[in-house]
Amino acid sequence: xxxxxxxxxxxxxxxxxxxxxxxxxxxxxxxxxxxxxxxxxxxxxxxxxxxxxxxxxxxxxxxxxxxxxxxxxxxxxxxxxxxxxxxxxxxxxxxxxxxxxxxxxxxxxxxxxxxxxxxxxxxxxxxxxxxxxxxxxxxxxxxxxxxxxxxxxxxxxxxxxxxxxxxxxxxxxxxxxxxxxxxxxxxxxxxxxxxxxxxxxxxxxxxxxxxxxxxxxxxxxxxxxxxxxxxxxxxxxxxxxxxxxxxxxxxxxxxxxxxxxxxxxxxxxxxxxxxxxxxxxxxxxxxxxxxxxxxxxxxxxxxxxxxxxxxxxxxxxxxxxxxxxxxxxxxxxxxx
Amino acid sequence: xxxxxxxxxxxxxxxxxxxxxxxxxxxxxxxxxxxxxxxxxxxxxxxxxxxxxxxxxxxxxxxxxxxxxxxxxxxxxxxxxxxxxxxxxxxxxxxxxxxxxxxxxxxxxxxxxxxxxxxxxxxxxxxxxxxxxxxxxxxxxxxxxxxxxxxxxxxxxxxxxxxxxxxxxxxxxxxxxxxxxxxxxxxxxxxxxxxxxxxxxxxxxxxxxxxxxxxxxxxxxxxxxxxxxxxxxxxxxxxxxxxxxxxxxxxxxxxxxxxxxxxxxxxxxxxxxxxxxxxxxxxxxxxxxxxxxxxxxxxxxxxxxx
Numbered sequence: 001x002x003x004x005x006x007x008x009x010x011x012x013x014x015x016x017x018x019x020x021x022x023x024x025x026x027x028x029x030x031x032x033x034x035x036x037x038x039x040x041x042x043x044x045x046x047x048x049x050x051x052x053x054x055x056x057x058x059x060x061x062x063x064x065x066x067x068x069x070x071x072x073x074x075x076x077x078x079x080x081x082x083x084x085x086x087x088x089x090x091x092x093x094x095x096x097x098x099x100x101x102x103x104x105x106x107x108x109x110x111x112x113x114x115x116x117x118x119x120x121x122x123x124x125x126x127x128x129x130x131x132x133x134x135x136x137x138x139x140x141x142x143x144x145x146x147x148x149x150x151x152x153x154x155x156x157x158x159x160x161x162x163x164x165x166x167x168x169x170x171x172x173x174x175x176x177x178x179x180x181x182x183x184x185x186x187x188x189x190x191x192x193x194x195x196x197x198x199x200x201x202x203x204x205x206x207x208x209x210x211x212x213x214x215x216x217x218x219x220x221x222x223x224x225x226x227x228x229x230x231x232x233x234x235x236x237x238x239x240x241x242x243x244x245x246x247x248x249x250x251x252x253x254x255x256x257x258x259x260x261x262x263x264x265x266x267x268x269x270x271x272x273x274x275x276x277x278x279x280x281x282x283x284x285x286x287x288x289x290x291x292x293x294x295x296x297x298x299x300x301x302x303x304x305x306x307x308x309x310x311x312x313x314x315x316x317x318x319x320x321x322x323x324x325x326x327x328x329x330x331x332x333x334x335x336x
Numbered sequence: 337x338x339x340x341x342x343x344x345x346x347x348x349x350x351x352x353x354x355x356x357x358x359x360x361x362x363x364x365x366x367x368x369x370x371x372x373x374x375x376x377x378x379x380x381x382x383x384x385x386x387x388x389x390x391x392x393x394x395x396x397x398x399x400x401x402x403x404x405x406x407x408x409x410x411x412x413x414x415x416x417x418x419x420x421x422x423x424x425x426x427x428x429x430x431x432x433x434x435x436x437x438x439x440x441x442x443x444x445x446x447x448x449x450x451x452x453x454x455x456x457x458x459x460x461x462x463x464x465x466x467x468x469x470x471x472x473x474x475x476x477x478x479x480x481x482x483x484x485x486x487x488x489x490x491x492x493x494x495x496x497x498x499x500x501x502x503x504x505x506x507x508x509x510x511x512x513x514x515x516x517x518x519x520x521x522x523x524x525x526x527x528x529x530x531x532x533x534x535x536x537x538x539x540x541x542x543x544x545x546x547x548x549x550x551x552x553x554x555x556x557x558x559x560x561x562x563x564x565x566x567x568x569x570x571x572x573x574x575x576x577x578x579x580x581x582x583x584x585x586x587x588x589x590x591x592x593x594x595x596x597x598x599x600x601x602x603x604x605x606x607x608x609x610x611x612x613x614x615x616x617x618x619x620x621x622x623x624x625x626x627x628x629x630x631x632x633x634x635x636x637x638x639x640x641x642x
Contacts, residue, residue, distance in 0.1 A: 059544060061540065061543055061544060065458075065459075090546045090547075090548060091546065092546070093543070093544055093545065093546035094544060094545035094546035094547075095546060098544065098545075099541075099544040100541070100544075101537060101540060101541060101544075103537035106536065106537040106538060107537050107538055107540075107541045108538055108541070109538045109542065109556050109560070110538075110560070110634065110635070110636055111559050111560055111633065111634050111635060112556075120545070120547065120551075121545040121546065121547075124545065124546055124547055124551075125546060156635045156636070158635075158636050169541065172541075172545065173544075173545075
């Protein structure tokens, strides 16, 4: 990774809330991170952690009238997307920042051909006639590994398999060579083998184009496979950030440790242990550290003080009052 | 090909059921000779008339005779005028179509935009206002609406004629009266169908591609949302032709609807049988058009049909 390059995207203290009949619910509470060109950042969290909301906030695609950004900045090449006009956002969406979603099987409109659905994003952002856009659509299909792309252009989504449909979605997302791709669990609905192919495909395209990737997932295995760096979210806050290697080898935050211990491929001969309890309701977050009711290492002060996100060396950040003591423990336990 | 065959068989079956139900219902309604002959006609004369009309034969014989007549394209003669019922009906049909078709057109041209506007800003004051109006439009029966219109625009304001035909102002009140319920149901269905589609995953992806709202709604959402709306438009054809019966009476409109009302009153069995059969056939034909339209809108339907 090249740390000297400037970040292409910098999220600063992002707050997002949803308006419900019971009042506002804070889904994202002051999240900050940055991504550099060519880098893949994993955004890891359970459902309800606010990870998808962050992705939607960045492109300002929150459900109108219900979700809103209540604070912070999203700086893309120096421009704040939170205050940008809707017209400006439309220029950026699909051209500079592309987003693909979890629901790969339903992400394409059933009544238009796949060629049309790839070509329309090209024609929206570039001055190309229909034929040239279709030609580019065929090239994109070839790039994402579709056999016989010329013929596939005229096919409808229901004529393709799930993996092929997700390839079409990626082709449409990348058709204008965006600088940043946001993937919100884009492989979750797919079979494991297809999932691996799609991850390889994204990594391969990134290698060729140098785009940055924000990969939102609940799956540590996916993060291990594709991300250079990872951020762990809990209850709408960043609780740990590190490069993927260190995060998996020496997690500092008890929550991350719990996530690792609950997965067979990381437990290394230890018994699998689920984290007790459930993700807190964002309507009534626990006082102090939001994780303390489920934390085996919790001390009395954890319920009182919200820990700050502290530097933990090697560019790592941890949100835990006692990470210094606990970290030693975990290292010993994993080695034992 | 099997698709067309299947549809034809189903249509024929539907028509047969309609014919049978109407045949049975008319025979249960009483003796037409009491309406044709004066009240104190001697029973012998009634007997003669019943024989002439074929009503003295067993019901099964009458039914088989009627069906074989239908197979030959003979729909029977009116008990009253003795003329062919097809001829009498076709004479009056244009007036009914002049009422029903503009109403249908009005319902589509007003209903679709209302539903779309309401769905684009759900729960806004505009949406609530429009939906309250359509609720009233759907709830008020058209004979009440017709009478209120006549009271207001003809008798009080003296702006429009209260009935009859002639110039184009004669069309305004009957067409509106007939069409308002259809405007209401088309706009309500368009709204809910469009809201449903706007929540679909592919709409979010289209937004993420940077397309403007007009393209998101008209190109991507509306085409999908139109499928159920088209089905209901097909059903409206039946509702409008049925509703025309009432509206024609209220506005003294010389259409086929009034012919049917008279046929009911007079127990003119052949006329009534043909009238109901004609309405049923219209609805079936409208549904064929709907099926073709759905196939044009959605490639998945073509795939299933072929």
